[in-house]
Amino acid sequence: MxxxxxxxxxxxxxxxxxxxxxxxxxxxxxxxxxxxxxxxxxxxxxxxxxxxxxxxxxxxxxxxxxxxxxxxxxxxxxxxxxxxxxxxxxxxxxxxxxxxxxxxxxxxxxxxxxxxxxxxxxxxxxxxxxMTPSNCLSMIRLSDTLSCESLKQKARSMALRCFPEVALSEDLKELCPLELSEYLGDDELCGEEEEVFETLMVWIRHDLQARKEYIQELFKKVRLQYVHPTFFFHFIINDSLLQSSPACQAILEVVRRQVFSLYGTGSPDLKPLWHVPRRDSHRDFLILLGGRKDNQQTTREVLLYQEKTGQWQCLAKLPARLYKASSVTLHSSAYVLGGMSVGVGKRQISHNVYIFSLKLNQWRLGEPMLVARYSHRSIAYKNYIFSIGGIGEKQEIMSSMERYNSIHDVWENMASMPVAVLHPAVAVKDQRLYLFGGEDIMQNPVRLIQVYHISRNTWFRMETRMIKNVCAPAVVLRGQIIIVGGYTRRLLAYDPQANKFVKCADMKDRRMHHGATVIGDKLYVTGGRRLTIDSNIEDSDSLDCYDPETDTWTSPGRLPHKLFDHGCLTLQCLPYPLESP
The missing domain is CATH 3.30.710.10 (Potassium Channel Kv1.1; Chain A)
Known part of the structure; x- marks a missing residue:
């Protein structure tokens, strides 16, 4: 113009x-x-x-x-x-x-x-x-021939993001060993390790005589630490090709003894397992399960926090309305154990175990506990879940503990804790399970640490004036056990090796019946009940975040409603069932 x-x-x-x-x-x-x-x-x-x-x-x-x-x-x-x-x-x-x-x-x-x-x-x-998942691998080869970086980046991104579909393509079977190694070894590959293993074996068997010499090096691309133990013991260990390779057998033995055994690396003849992180495509999701909603009734709701948007997403509801159940994460699934089943005109203590797959957004019934219990504590370690104490069918406070073996899908009784307590803070570190505080049958706080040696199946106890928590969660953060509140504002960091406590920045309220979990390198605390200045009890919808680097608290948002006695977990999953890429 x-x-x-x-x-x-x-x-x-x-x-x-x-x-x-x-x-x-x-x-x-x-x-x-x-x-x-x-x-x-x-x-x-x-x-x-x-x-x-x-x-x-x-x-x-x-x-x-x-x-x-x-x-x-x-x-x-x-x-x-x-x-x-x-x-x-x-x-x-x-x-x-x-x-x-x-x-x-x-x-x-x-x-x-x-x-x-x-x-x-x-x-x-x-x-x-x-471009489609069925042709993106050929597009990568074409981009190399034409020196087209934009096409290569797009094709590689699709190949990694759509791994399950790409793994079924004929093009994958034609990759050379170096191409397959780079592909399966990529941190951005968006797939489960079981799928990575199956893809590798399909590729080798496509031209067995020419490719079997590569099995040892390519097998290392499977991050066996993150394979489900059932798959490991039923499919990987029994694979005929792996059994024919002494080098692969040596790798499997190291993984079996260091990852899938309670007894860790105690044997001096074993080299420490190489450290490979979970693929970057997996994300940590904050999940809330059940609890008392708006101080009205026990809810079946399951909520997922979308960190990018600050929004909450409703997932498949719990199969039953459960009061004071416990929850843990194991093998990328959430387990909800026991609780009091609340129905119309009836209350029944449950021994049921419900298992939630975030990938499928579905619940299924697991192997039930040996004893029905509620107000108990549960914690996962390696391939096991420990369910501790709680209240039994005769309304007695129990000291018993049972252990779920996810490899064999069975529960078994373990040694009982020395002192039966309700609502302790529970954490596990270095083959030891720690119970901090709680309350006795008279509802008095117990100034006690009870320690369970997992591989020895033995307990010992330590008295300490630093402990006075009831209805508080505990997490492991930066190698220390953090006890979060419990009728107090205190945040206590416990170093098990030094047997020392350090006070961290206080929460803004005296909290109990809340949830806590770790995402990345930060502690998230959800809901609960708080004591006001005039000693009244109020339900909370707060979502608070503690950064140990700066020893400070922030509030990234709020819960959709007031909530307490709920499960609060970090669940690792691929993002594609929940988010658009």
Whole structure:
């Protein structure tokens, strides 16, 4: 458009350049002012030397440097077919070209050779729009051939994000060992380790004689620490190919003894297992299960916190309304154990175990506990769940403990705790299970730490004046056990090796019946009940976050409603069932 200035009127003709290009094409078609002919075999395309030089660094170098083509009237091009050259020349003179499935690769190769970068990227964009999980691996190979980084990034991103579908494609079976190694070893691969193992074995068996020599190195790409123990013992250990490889057998033995055994790395002949983190594609999700909602009734709701948006999402409801059940996370599933089943006109103490898959957003019934209990504590360690104390069917405070073995899907009785307490804070670290405080049968606080040695199945107790918590959770954060409130504002960090407590920044309220969990390197505390200044009890909908790096508290949001006596867990899962990519 026009613009006025003190010097006069600046006239801008927006259509001038497109009109000029159109007229040049007319001149080309009429062979007016033609000074060079581009030839492919018998195909001859008359052109203007200055137009070609202006459109491409390739032609500019050809016609403006000391090459012999500078003075030639006819130029023979190699490596391009006649139809593609015609489309390129038409693109030069009109700025338009029809990209189709039939011509896209020819256009892309020609655009790369002749240095028409915008056309090259347009072809890349066209291919990206045609990309699917079944062809993205071939797109990666194509991008390497064409040196197209944008296509490669898009294709690799899809291959990693859609791993379960890509693993079924025929293209995966044709990957070379290095390509497969880079693919399966990528931290961004969005799949379960069981799927990674199965994909590897399908690839090897596709050409067994040629590929079996790679099994040892490729097997290391499977992060066996994160495989479900049932799958490990039923499928991986019994695989005939792995059994035929002494090197793989050695790896399996190390994993079996260090990851899937209660007894850890005590054997001096074992090298420490290599540390490989869980893939970045897995995310930590904050989950709330059941509890007393708005001080009215026990709820079946299950809530997931979307950290990016600060919103809460409702998941599949608990199968039963359970009062003071316990909950833990094991093998990327949530377990809800026991509790008092609350129905119309009846209350029954439950020994049921319900298992929730976040990936499927479904509940299923697990192997029931040996003893029905509520107000108990449960905690997971390696492949086991310990269910401790609580109130039994005769309303007695129990000291008993039972252990669930997820490998064999059985419960078994273990040694009872020395002192029967209700509502202690419970944590596990370095093969020891710690019970802090709680209350006795007279509802008096117990100043006691009870310690259970897991591999020895023995207890011992320590009295301490530092403990006076009731209805408080505990978590492990940065190698220390953190006891969060419990009719107090205190946040206590306990170092088991030094047997020392350190006070951290206080919570803003005296809290009890709340939830706590660790996400990343921070502590999240949810809901509960708080004591006001005038000693009244109020339900809470707070969501607070403690950062041990700065020893400070923040409030990233609130719960959808007031809630206490609920399960509060961190569940690791792939994001695709819950979020759009």
């Amino acid at each position: 026009d613009g006025e200035s003190p010097e006069g009127l600046l006239f801008k003709d927006e259509d001038f350049s497109s009109d000029l290009l159109r007229q040049l094409n007319v001149l080309r078609q009429k062979r007016v002012l033609i000074d060079v002919t581009i030839c492919i075999g018998s195909c001859e395309l008359p052109c203007h030397r200055n137009v070609l030089a202006s459109s491409s660094p390739y032609f500019q170098a050809m016609f403006c440097s000391n090459f012999r083509e500078r003075a030639q009237a006819r130029i023979d091009l190699k490596g391009i077919d006649a139809n593609t050259l015609q489309e390129i020349i038409l693109y030069v003179y009109t700025g338009e070209v029809q990209i189709t499935a039939a011509n896209v690769l020819f256009l892309m190769e020609a655009a790369s050779m002749l240095q028409y970068l915008r056309l090259f990227e347009a072809c890349s964009l066209y291919l990206q729009k045609q």
